[in-house]
Amino acid sequence: DTGVSQDPRHKITKRGQNVTFRCDPISEHNRLYWYRQTLGQGPEFLTYFQNEAQLEKSRLLSDRFSAERPKGSFSTLEIQRTEQGDSAMYLCASSSSGTTDTQYFGPGTRLTVL
Amino acid sequence: GNSVTQMEGPVTLSEEAFLTINCTYTATGYPSLFWYVQYPGEGLQLLLKATKADDKGSNKGFEATYRKETTSFHLEKGSVQVSDSAVYFCALNHPGQGAQKLVFGQGTRLTINP
Numbered sequence: 540d541t542g543v544s545q546d547p548r549h550k551i552t553k554r555g556q557n558v559t560f561r562c563d564p565i566s567e568h569n570r571l572y573w574y575r576q577t578l579g580q581g582p583e584f585l586t587y588f589q590n591e592a593q594l595e596k597s598r599l600l601s602d603r604f605s606a607e608r609p610k611g612s613f614s615t616l617e618i619q620r621t622e623q624g625d626s627a628m629y630l631c632a633s634s635s636s637g638t639t640d641t642q643y644f645g646p647g648t649r650l651t652v653l
Numbered sequence: 654g655n656s657v658t659q660m661e662g663p664v665t666l667s668e669e670a671f672l673t674i675n676c677t678y679t680a681t682g683y684p685s686l687f688w689y690v691q692y693p694g695e696g697l698q699l700l701l702k703a704t705k706a707d708d709k710g711s712n713k714g715f716e717a718t719y720r721k722e723t724t725s726f727h728l729e730k731g732s733v734q735v736s737d738s739a740v741y742f743c744a745l746n747h748p749g750q751g752a753q754k755l756v757f758g759q760g761t762r763l764t765i766n767p
Contacts, residue, residue, distance in 0.1 A: 581757030
């Protein structure tokens with residue numbers, strides 16, 4: 540499978556715990572994006588990398604959230620001291636700057652904070 | 654800022670009916686426009702796209718035309734099937750202005766009855 544993959548697919552945690560999600564983009568894609576989707580809404584942009592550089596962060600990305608892409612390949616999104624309001628689907632997408640920059644999405648990680 | 658507005662759902666149709674899902678956008682210049690589809694239990698999939706005015710995107714019998722004069726990108730299909738039941742998202746980005754992130758509408762849930 541050469542699509543975008545995310546791990547885990549589901550995560551249940553207790554309020555106050557830290558969680559980390561991983562995204563593996565399509566191998567030749569140099570751009571990687573994180574979005575958050577809550578029930579009944581469209582995805583909202585969180586942050587974006589080109590290679591290993593984090594080029595844009597949304598105001599939604601509070602200081603409890605941190606994203607990395609250390610070698611320009613996979614990325615991790617960490618949420619510290621989770622809150623119930625963090626419950627959502629976290630989506631990763633990747634694209635190539637050399638083409639029309641169409642973003643392809645992974646299956647998402649569903650986070651439930653109890 | 655850039656924004657997308659979709660017709661509110663849910664939309665329920667009978668098989669073989671004609672489908673239109675309205676989408677309008679607010680952006681300066683010429684953004685790229687997309688329709689994504691989310692089938693039950695699956696991730697977002699790109700359905701079609703258009704990158705300049707008067708372009709028509711098409712895929713799987715769906716079509717949408719980029720109308721600059723009405724800032725619209727309505728999704729149409731001549732004869733829907735039960736398998737088209739899903740949530741449809743209109744989105745834009747603006748790579749020409751350095752805005753790579755996708756901005757999504759709220760989604761329209763479509764149910765097709767046999």
